Structure formats: C-alpha cells, structure tokens
Amino acid sequence: MKKIVWVNNLGLIDYLKSWEYQKYLFQQLINKKKCLSFKDVSQRNVGYLLLAEHPHVYTLGRKAKYDDYILLSTKRLNQLGARFYQIDRGGNVTYHGPGQLVVYPILDLESVFRDIHKFLRDLEEVVIRLLSLYGLSCDRLLGETGVWLDVGKSSARKICALGIKMSNWVSMHGLALNINTDLSYFNQIIPCGIKGKGVSSMYQELGRKFSMEKVIFEFQNIFSDVFKVYCLPSNIFFH
Template identity: 45%
Template sequence: MVTTCKIIDLGKIEYGAAFELQKQAVREVMADKSTTRVYLLEHPPVYTIGRAGGEHHVLVDEQQLKQLGISLYEVDRGGDVTYHGPGQLVGYPILPLARWGNDVRRYIRMLEEVVIRFLREYGIESGRIEGLSGVWVGNEKICAIGVKASRDRAGKSFITSHGFALNVQPDLSHFTHIVPCGIVDKGVTSMQRLLGREVPMDEVKRGWVRSFAEVFEVQCVWKRVAV
C-alpha cells in the first residue's frame, strides 16, 4: 500500500516555534495516522542538547552565546549536542512507524539511506560509521540524526519526531564551539566544502524528497507554509 506523505516547507523558522509544531503534529498523527508529514526548514543559529548530552559539550558560556547570536535549547530527542543554522536543511518527519515495522533503529538507518542516496547524485560518496548515527564522508559528519519515538494512545506503535540536519552550506565555524554529538575525534563537513560551490537550498529539498519517497515508498505531496 502506497502511503501519501505531506512535505511541508516551513522556510526559515525559530527553533522553539518548530518544536511546538512538532509536538502538535505528533498529537494529530496519534489521532489520525493518515496525516503523515515531514517538515523541511532552516533555523536561525541554535545549539540543541538531546537526552544523551549535557552543557559540558557546549564550549562557550551564556554571554558568549549572546555575542555569537546563537540560542540554546535542551530537547527530548536522542543524541547529544548539535548545531542548526542557515544553510542547513533540517527535516522533522512525523511518521507512524507501524508502517515501517515499528522499528526505531531501522527507521534511523532509513533516514541515513535517504541522505546517502541523495548525496550520490552530486558525486559525494558517503556512508555510516559503526556505532554512530548520521551520515559521514570519511571521518567527517555531513548529516546529523537524532529522533524521538513516542508511543501512540494504544501503546502499540511509535510516532516519530525530530529527525535530521544536512549540512548544505552552513557556517561550519559554529561547530567549533561545541563537541558535535559528543564525539571528540571526528569532524564535520558540508556539501559546499566538498563540491567547492554553493548548492541552492530549493534544489536540495527537491532532491531529498525524491530520495525520501524512494526509500520510504511513499507518494509525496508538497506544501509551502508561511510562518
């Protein structure tokens, strides 16, 4: 059975507002699993700390954060600290996992596969590192993944939230003020750095959606929303 999935393009949106949208969306999908959706967006500069992290992996204090213009949030996804900012494609799939085996680890591997296939279209060979989430080019992470799986009202299946952050052409210097994902011996990279040119964000969104539709075997319906 082919599932229809809404792709909701939010453009640029503050992290806190997007977080509230996700929580509302999870409640809606719990009530009606046909309302499957993916939010695609960019955030102003922000560090987020997941359940496995701590502020000790943020290497600057509150005053320095203000000077840098970077916000800080503690959130309920898995993983440690990461950065979101302009030039980074962020995606928040709100999906009922029963459609995909109700397996969170499998779901994370599928999100990785979407990005791996997408990057291959640009001649970028990427992959996984055993024991670590995300997508890597050598020892440099190009896409971070951190998800939350909430049980539905019957307690039988999971609804996903949070998701992935693909470095298209963000300010990579902002990663130097944290220990990304709590990993001290790996770096970060971007499509722009690897290709030596800018990559239009709309082009990236369209390519990611094509790859997502292929991996998840869904039919995508695109919608842009002004927020």
C-alpha cells in the same frame, strides 16, 4: 497502495516555533492512534515531513549536560547571536543554522514498518543517495548515527546528523544536512558528543554553493523511493 506523507517546507524559521509545530503534529498522530474508533493501521495518510532552515541555534538532548558538550558560556553564546534549547530528543549536542537543511519526519511507523533501527538506517540511506548525486561518496560509521565521509580513515567527518524521539511508534525530530552551512559554529561544541571527529558540508567538500530548493526537491524524491510513500504538499496552514 502507497501511503501518503504530507510535506511542508517551512523555510527559514525560528527553532522554537518549528519545535512547537512538531509537537502539535506529533500529538495529533498519537491521539489519532489512541482513538477508540481508529482501528485501521493500514491507513493511507501516515504523517508529515517538515523541511526547514533555522537561525543560529544549539540544541542539547534531554539527558545531556551543557558543560559536557558546549564550549562557550551563555554570555558568549548570546554575543554570537545564537540561541540554546534543551529538547526532548535523544543524543547530545548539535548546531542548526542558515544553509543547513533540517528535516523532521513525523511518522506513524506502525503504518509503515515497526522498526526503529530500520527507520534510522533508511533516513541515512536517503542522505547517502542524495549526496551521491553530487559525487560525494558517504557511508555510515559503525556505532554512530548520521552520514559520514572518509569512513575508516583518520579524516572521517560527519556531514549529516540524526536525532529522534519516539512515542507510541510515532517519530519526531530528525536529521540535519550541512549544505552551505557556516561550519565555524561547530567549533563551539563537541558535535553529537563525538571527540576527535570533524564535520563537513557540501560547500566545504565541493567548493561551491548549492540551491536549497533543488536539494529539497531531490531529497523528497529519494525519501519517497526509500520509504515507499507519496510525498504530497501539505494543505495545513502554519501560523
């Protein structure tokens, strides 16, 4: 019997607000696992999938330093209308903004598969399959997370970034796929801490804008297939 993942499309939402919501759901799953009466790791409801866009924001991993990866002052950042948060995921710095699909899988991996490496590779696989629907041939880059174009060439560039947090085999944070993203905001950082590599978007590669709703629909279908779960609309009301 397939497991269920509850899906909530948050639309364009402030990063801090979505982060608080993530932490709430994350802790709910952990508390459930720690409950003495909870013994059935084969439970059917295994977590949540949050989908969002954010106003301009830069986020920095918990161990990274601002001056090492962000190339503008806090004053200039404010002038750009962007915010900054140091958060509790791994990795270095990334940018989120309108036209970028951000996906937060908050899953109990013990009820799906107990393998963090597989979890990351499967998230990449969802994006690789999704982009292939649009004629983009993407792959993984050895030693790096995320999804890339022109792997093995000097023109290699990232189109999707990954960064997660894991505790008690429950995940949070996730991936960011550049769809209609304004890539100029990446000029202010060293994306994901990788020097000498560019970033791209579906718009940049294919020369047209895409429907976020259509991409989200396709993402959910592929996610269901790769993770062998049912993605169902959430009945949780979010303030």
